[in-house]
Structures are given as C-alpha cells and as structure tokens.
Amino acid sequence: MLEGLKWRNIEGKRLIIAIACDKNKNILMTAFMDEEALRKTLETGYMHYYSTSRKKLWKKGEESGNYQKVLEIYKDCDGDCLLFIVDQKGVACHEGYYSCFHYKLKNGKWVVDEIYKDDHS
Amino acid sequence: MLEGLKWRNIEGKRLIIAIACDKNKNILMTAFMDEEALRKTLETGYMHYYSTSRKKLWKKGEESGNYQKVLEIYKDCDGDCLLFIVDQKGVACHEGYYSCFHYKLKNGKWVVDEIYKDDHS
Numbered sequence: 408m409l410e411g412l413k414w415r416n417i418e419g420k421r422l423i424i425a426i427a428c429d430k431n432k433n434i435l436m437t438a439f440m441d442e443e444a445l446r447k448t449l450e451t452g453y454m455h456y457y458s459t460s461r462k463k464l465w466k467k468g469e470e471s472g473n474y475q476k477v478l479e480i481y482k483d484c485d486g487d488c489l490l491f492i493v494d495q496k497g498v499a500c501h502e503g504y505y506s507c508f509h510y511k512l513k514n515g516k517w518v519v520d521e522i523y524k525d526d527h528s
Numbered sequence: 529m530l531e532g533l534k535w536r537n538i539e540g541k542r543l544i545i546a547i548a549c550d551k552n553k554n555i556l557m558t559a560f561m562d563e564e565a566l567r568k569t570l571e572t573g574y575m576h577y578y579s580t581s582r583k584k585l586w587k588k589g590e591e592s593g594n595y596q597k598v599l600e601i602y603k604d605c606d607g608d609c610l611l612f613i614v615d616q617k618g619v620a621c622h623e624g625y626y627s628c629f630h631y632k633l634k635n636g637k638w639v640v641d642e643i644y645k646d647d648h649s
Contacts, residue, residue: 409633409636409638410637410638411631411638415538415539415580416538416539416540417536417537417538417539418536418537418538419537424545424558426547426555426558428555431553432552432553432554432555432644433553434547434549434553434555434611436604437545437547437604437608437609459536479632479633479643480632480633481629481630481631481632481633481641481643482629482631482633482638483557483558483628483629483631484621484622484623484625484628484630484631485628487558488558488629490555490629490643492643500605501605502605504605507604507605507606508602508603508604508609508611509602509605510532510602510603510604510605511600511601511602512530512600512601512602512603515530516531517530517531517532517603520602522600522602522611522613523553
C-alpha cells in the first residue's frame with residue numbers, strides 16, 4: 408500500500424506499530440495495524456487498529472464512542488512505526504484516563520501518575 | 529523482572545516496545561527491548577535496546593556518542609509498551625535528525641518534515 412513501511416512479524420501477524428498523539432504532543436496510546444486497518448484508517452480518516460487479543464479489525468471508539476480523527480501522519484526512519492496526530496473524542500484509555508500511559512515507575516512499582524492530560528489548548 | 533509487563537512475540541523474540549521521549553514531550557524514537565536490555569537500562573540509567581536486525585543488545589549511543597539518560601519511566605495500560613523520558617545527547621536519529629519521526633505523509637508520499645525539534649527548553 409504505502410511505500411517505505413517495514414511490516415513486522417508480531418504475534419504471528421504482519422503488523423506495524425501505531426502511536427496516536429493529540430496535537431499538543433500528548434501520547435494517547437500505542438497499538439498495532441495490519442494492512443486492512445491501515446487502509447481503513449486512510450480511507451475513512453478515523454483510526455482503525457488490529458486487535459491481537461481479539462484477532463480482528465477494530466475501529467477505535469466503536470464501543471466507547473471515543474473516536475480518533477486523523478489529522479496528520481508520520482513514520483519513523485526505519486518505517487516500522489507510524490505516528491498519527493489525532494483529534495481524540497473523550498479519553499483514549501479504556502480505564503478512563505486521557506492517555507493509556509498513566510503508570511509511572513516509582514521505587515520498582517507501577518503507580519498511577521498521569522504524564523499526559525487533556526489540556527484542551 | 530518488573531510486574532505488569534506484557535512481553536510480545538516480535539520477530540520470534542520476547543520483546544517489549546520502548547518509546548523514548550525528551551522532557552518536552554518530543555518523541556525521539558521507538559525500538560524494542562528484551563529482558564536483558566530492560567535490565568541493563570534499569571541498572572545503568574542509560575537506554576539499551578535489542579536490535580532485531582543485528583540480533584543483539586545495543587546501548588543507544590555506543591557508536592554515535594548520542595546516549596540517552598533515563599529520567600522517568602511509564603508503561604501503558606496493557607503493559608506492552610514502555611515510555612522512557614530521557615535526556616538525549618545530540619540527536620536521536622542515525623539520519624542526523626533530532627527525532628526518527630521526520631517523514632510526513634503528503635499526497636500519498638513520505639517527505640521530510642520534522643514534527644519534533646530540539647527546543648532546548
């Protein structure tokens with residue numbers, strides 16, 4: 408589909424890593440895309456992922472309503488990771504936090520400490 | 529080693545995704561860690577990765593001098609991705625750019641357009 412991508416063998420599937428950020432540089436989540444998920448994302452303008460646990464295409468927000476509208480797309484130098492700048496509706500994390508990255512390592516333990524918050528700016 | 533991590537089968541190895549950001553939220557790079565790379569990172573305070581192409585442990589900066597000193601560590605909700613806030617010496621990308629994410633999708637083509645720059649703030 409797109410040139411310059413390096414699909415990786417992840418859990419036995421041909422996938423690429425996808426990072427979603429908001430336009431204020433807050434990282435919302437990382438997940439995976441197969442070719443179908445990437446194609447759907449490009450076609451619709453909304454983030455689609457491949458769920459390695461459910462083994463199927465997954466439109467972000469299809470259950471929660473927390474859709475991610477694509478604004479810009481970047482890739483890294485070796486092409487195995489895509490970065491999507493998105494407009495996040497609601498929160499990204501199914502645990503109710505704005506970002507999935509809300510566990511910080513303190514004294515060898517993971518404790519809730521949000522590095523990224525919805526700053527609405 | 530650390531609880532709550534979800535190691536994935538990536539290219540036939542048991543790996544976790546590692547994102548390195550600077551303290552201004554700029555994403556520098558993504559790569560992989562095996563347990564040894566994570567242990568070395570925790571022990572030394574400097575980023576170590578597992579190279580899937582060279583199939584070996586790799587200390588970031590060992591050839592370029594562009595080391596990454598670890599400041600903070602986060603994980604995401606499902607534990608398959610670690611986020612390291614680092615102090616980046618020099619640039620992160622072997623192509624000479626501050627961040628590895630310097631290709632933007634424009635009209636179906638990847639063109640150099642740096643979303644993250646060293647803002648020294």
